Amino acid sequence: MNTIYIILIALIAFVLGGGLCYLIFAKMSNGILKKAEEEAEVIKKNKIIEAKEKYIALKAEHEQRVQASQQKAQERDQRLQQREQQLNQRQGELQRAQNDLQQRQKQVDQLQQSLDFKQKEIEKMHHQAEMQLENISGLSAEEAKKQLVETIKDEAKTNAMSYVNEIMEDARMTAGKEAKKIIVQTIQRISTEAAIDNAVTVFHIDNDEVKGRIIGREGRNIRALEAATGVEIVVDDTPEAIVLSGFDPVRREIARLALHQLVTDGRIHPARIEEVVAKVQKQVEEEMVEIGKRTTIDLGIHGLHPELIKLVGRMKYRSSYGQNLLQHARETANLCAVMAAELGLNPKKARRAGLLHDIGKVVEDDEELPHAILGMKVCEKYGEKPDICNAVGAHHDEIEMETLIAPIVQACDAISGARPGARREIAEQYVKRLKDLENLALSYPGVVKTYALSAGRELRVIVGADKLTDKETEVLSFDLAKRIQDEMTYPGQVKITVIRETRAVNYAK
Numbered sequence: 001m002n003t004i005y006i007i008l009i010a011l012i013a014f015v016l017g018g019g020l021c022y023l024i025f026a027k028m029s030n031g032i033l034k035k036a037e038e039e040a041e042v043i044k045k046n047k048i049i050e051a052k053e054k055y056i057a058l059k060a061e062h063e064q065r066v067q068a069s070q071q072k073a074q075e076r077d078q079r080l081q082q083r084e085q086q087l088n089q090r091q092g093e094l095q096r097a098q099n100d101l102q103q104r105q106k107q108v109d110q111l112q113q114s115l116d117f118k119q120k121e122i123e124k125m126h127h128q129a130e131m132q133l134e135n136i137s138g139l140s141a142e143e144a145k146k147q148l149v150e151t152i153k154d155e156a157k158t159n160a161m162s163y164v165n166e167i168m169e170d171a172r173m174t175a176g177k178e179a180k181k182i183i184v185q186t187i188q189r190i191s192t193e194a195a196i197d198n199a200v201t202v203f204h205i206d207n208d209e210v211k212g213r214i215i216g217r218e219g220r221n222i223r224a225l226e227a228a229t230g231v232e233i234v235v236d237d238t239p240e241a242i243v244l245s246g247f248d249p250v251r252r253e254i255a256r257l258a259l260h261q262l263v264t265d266g267r268i269h270p271a272r273i274e275e276v277v278a279k280v281q282k283q284v285e286e287e288m289v290e291i292g293k294r295t296t297i298d299l300g301i302h303g304l305h306p307e308l309i310k311l312v313g314r315m316k317y318r319s320s321y322g323q324n325l326l327q328h329a330r331e332t333a334n335l336c337a338v339m340a341a342e343l344g345l346n347p348k349k350a351r352r353a354g355l356l357h358d359i360g361k362v363v364e365d366d367e368e369l370p371h372a373i374l375g376m377k378v379c380e381k382y383g384e385k386p387d388i389c390n391a392v393g394a395h396h397d398e399i400e401m402e403t404l405i406a407p408i409v410q411a412c413d414a415i416s417g418a419r420p421g422a423r424r425e426i427a428e429q430y431v432k433r434l435k436d437l438e439n440l441a442l443s444y445p446g447v448v449k450t451y452a453l454s455a456g457r458e459l460r461v462i463v464g465a466d467k468l469t470d471k472e473t474e475v476l477s478f479d480l481a482k483r484i485q486d487e488m489t490y491p492g493q494v495k496i497t498v499i500r501e502t503r504a505v506n507y508a509k
Contacts, residue, residue, distance in 0.1 A: 161474060201244040201252045203259050211235050211242065213268050214259070224270035228277040229255040249317035254280050288313030295326065299333055301352050305382035312355065314362040325362070328416050329355050335412035336405075345404055353391035353409050356384070360392075372396045436488065441480060446472070458495040459484075465502040473500045 133144075205211070215222045215235060222233055230251045234243040244255050257280045262268045265276075289306075292313030296304050304312075315326035336354035337347040360375030369377075376393030384392075391406040393399045395413050434452040437459055441450040446467035451460045461480065463473060477498040484494055 158471065161471065161478075164478070165474065201256050203242045203244055203256055205240050205242060205263065207240065210263055214242065214263075216268065220270060221268050221273065224273045225255065225258070225277070228274050229258065231255040249319065250284065250314065253317055254284055257284070285310075288316070291316050291326070295330065295355070299330065299351055299355060300348070301333075301355060304352075305384075308356065308359065308378070308382050308384075311359050311362050311378070315358070318362050323417065325358055329358055331416045332357060332409070332412045335415055336408050339408050339412060340405070343404070343408070345408070349385075349388065350405050350408055352384075353388045353405050354412055356388065357392050357395050357409050357413055370396065370398050372398050433488070433490065437484070437490075437494070440483060440488070444476060444480070446476070456490060456494065458497065461496065461498045463498060463500050465500055468500060470500065473498050 213221070214225070214233075216224075222235065226233055231254075232245040233255070234245055236243070242259070244252050244259075254277065258273070258277045261276050261280065262273065265272075289310050290313065292309035292311070295312050296302070296309060312326070312329070315329055316324070318325040333351045333354035336350035340350035341347045356375065356379055358371065358375065359378055360369075360371035360373070363371075363374055363378055372393050372395055376389045376399070379389045379392050387403040387405055390399070390402045391409045394401045394406040395410045397410075401407055401410075434456050437452045437456060438450040441447055441459060441461045446463045447461055448464050449462040452458070453460060459480070461476070463476065468476065477496050480496045480498075481494075484490075484496070
């Protein structure tokens with residue numbers, strides 16, 4: 001602003017061009033300079049004041065920081081002093097504890113010396129007492145020990161037998177109750193038909209004229225049919241029926257279907273018979289595979305080898321003691337699954353083992369092995385797991401059971417086979433089993449008579465009162481039960497009752 005005034009004055013002076021203007025210009029310039037100097041002095045004083053105030057504020061802030069750091073240092077010193085005091089106190093306590101421990105150790109050493117001295121005195125007194133007892137009894141210590149051991153052995157045998165009986169009774173009351181509960185629940189949840197098959201198949205015809213056509217000229221048709229199927233065809237006076245007899249149900253089924261097609265078609269001659277039998281045989285094999293597949297699907301079993309599926313289908317044409325084998329296998333599989341689920345095991349594995357447990361009965365193999373072992377080998381051959389193979393092989397105790405599935409399969413096989421009406425036993429086998437049961441009991445010394453009752457479910461044994469004691473009677477009952485369980489095959493269970501009675505006989509003359 002001052003510069004603008006100067007310029008204006010200069011211009012005026014330049015215009016007027018006189019000395020007066022110059023003086024006025026000079027005076028105004030001095031006034032302006034003086035005023036500028038005064039303003040600068042004021043600004044300078046203000047800046048100095050601001051600097052002093054800032055210095056004072058910084059100084060106060062610095063003093064506060066120094067004071068805070070000094071306070072923290074004092075607090076740290078106090079804490080260190082407190083810790084030092086605590087350490088000194090603990091060190092004193094530790095020193096006192098060490099002193100107490102040393103004193104107690106000295107006391108323990110003194111007590112140990114006193115005990116050693118008393119132990120020596122007791123041993124000395126014990127030796128003197130043994131010497132006195134030997135002198136009084138006339139027996140040495142070793143002889144007395146032997147007599148005592150023999151006495152304890154005899155008492156232990158008697159007590160052990162009683163203890164075994166108590167344990168067995170307790171097991172019958174507890175474990176037997178639970179097992180029966182599981183078995184009953186399993187049986188109640190599974191409902192199947194009791195299918196009974198015979199060793200013969202009856203083929204029904206509309207009239208007896210067909211019999212002559214089946215026999216053929218000089219019997220050539222019937223001979224060709226028997227040669228092609230391996231089944232004996234019995235044509236007798238039975239009205240409207242032809243009997244097909246053979247031990248193999250598959251062959252009987254092939255013969256029945258072939259006869260049905262031949263009679264329906266009407267063309268019966270040896271060449272036609274061979275053609276139809278071959279065709280029917282192929283159809284039956286395909287049907288067995290289809291039956292096996294349907295069975296595995298119904299039971300929810302997957303990953304079975306095709307050969308095993310075919311063998312499962314073949315079970316339909318096989319019976320065991322009159323019970324259809326496929327129905328028995330399905331029932332056993334379902335029973336195994338239910339029982340495994342009740343026991344907290346894998347029901348799928350149990351169902352698989354139950355289906356395959358009798359697979360050895362339908363294997364076309366000339367190897368003379370029990371069907372359980374043969375079935376186990378077949379399962380191993382076609383990639384079944386070891387626990388399944390063991391359950392198949394052990395369900396008749398041919399091998400040792402290694403998994404929990406094996407006893408389940410064995411129990412369910414017995415449940416399915418021992419159900420009333422499930423199987424039909426041949427009379428000769430039934431009589432032989434009862435005789436073997438009685439003869440087994442008669443082989444024991446002291447047995448007078450034996451009776452097999454309730455279709456072989458109970459065995460009564462009468463022993464001589466002068467030959468066996470009551471304890472020996474209990475031992476006989478136990479041994480008989482074990483031998484029957486190990487050596488004989490029977491459905492359900494066998495109750496052994498040993499009777500010992502004393503008779504006093506006198507004669508009045």
